[in-house]
Amino acid sequence: ELKVEQNPLFLSMQEGKNYTIYCNYSTTSDRLYWYRQDPGKSLESLFVLLSNGAVKQEGRLMASLDTKARLSTLHITAAVHDLSATYFCATAGRGGATNKLIFGTGTLLAVQP
Amino acid sequence: DAGVIQSPRHEVTEMGQEVTLRCKPISGHDYLFWYRQTMMRGLELLIYFNNNVPIDDSGMPEDRFSAKMPNASFSTLKIQPSEPRDSAVYFCASSSSSRGAKGYTFGSGTRLTVV
DSSP states (O other): OOOEEEEOSEEEEETTOOEEEEEEESSOOSOEEEEEEOTTSOEEEEEEEOSTTOEEEETTEEEEEETTTTEEEEEEOSOOGGGOEEEEEEEOOSSSSTTOOEEOOOEEEEEEO | OOOOEEEOSEEEEOTTOOEEEEEEOOTTOOEEEEEEEETTTEEEEEEEEETTEEEEOTTOOSTTEEEEEEETTEEEEEESSOOGGGOEEEEEEEEOGGGGGGOOEEOOOEEEEEO
């Protein structure tokens, strides 16, 4: 059974600081997704990582994927208050029901001024 | 493109009543998913369809839950009878097998409160 774990679960950081959120998954996968959710809102797609070594960047966020280690990271550079949200990673495994997207526990990010 | 459309946005019902949640996926998407989100359990996949056919309903909590997809543009999730523990936000999402790299698009969700 595919399991997806994120850490930390909660992250409080000051504006201008850097930090990384980690996402581990339990079975082979070649796709990894990152989503953002604001309080009371839906999930917004941030990144889709499709191969080992894939790296994508958007503004102050950069995501990477290491399929051999079954690990993805979301790096935050020089955080600003607008980045405060819950971040989820998700993957669908490989083979069989490859479209069955399973989510991690989420990381609640609070950026303090 | 209007995105994935869910209705209602909010639903408050009494225990024992029937609740029906509705979803219209993005046109052309052949996969549809129902998720439930709670503080305790996070995001749980309840059921998903491919070309209107249910593929995996192993996440449906019990027989009180049922889902249908009568055509490519409409799906329902029904709870009968509802219980307070069913209170959660229910999300519908859709995706395309031909554009899997684009990910999954989520609707705005239905916040269900059972009192």
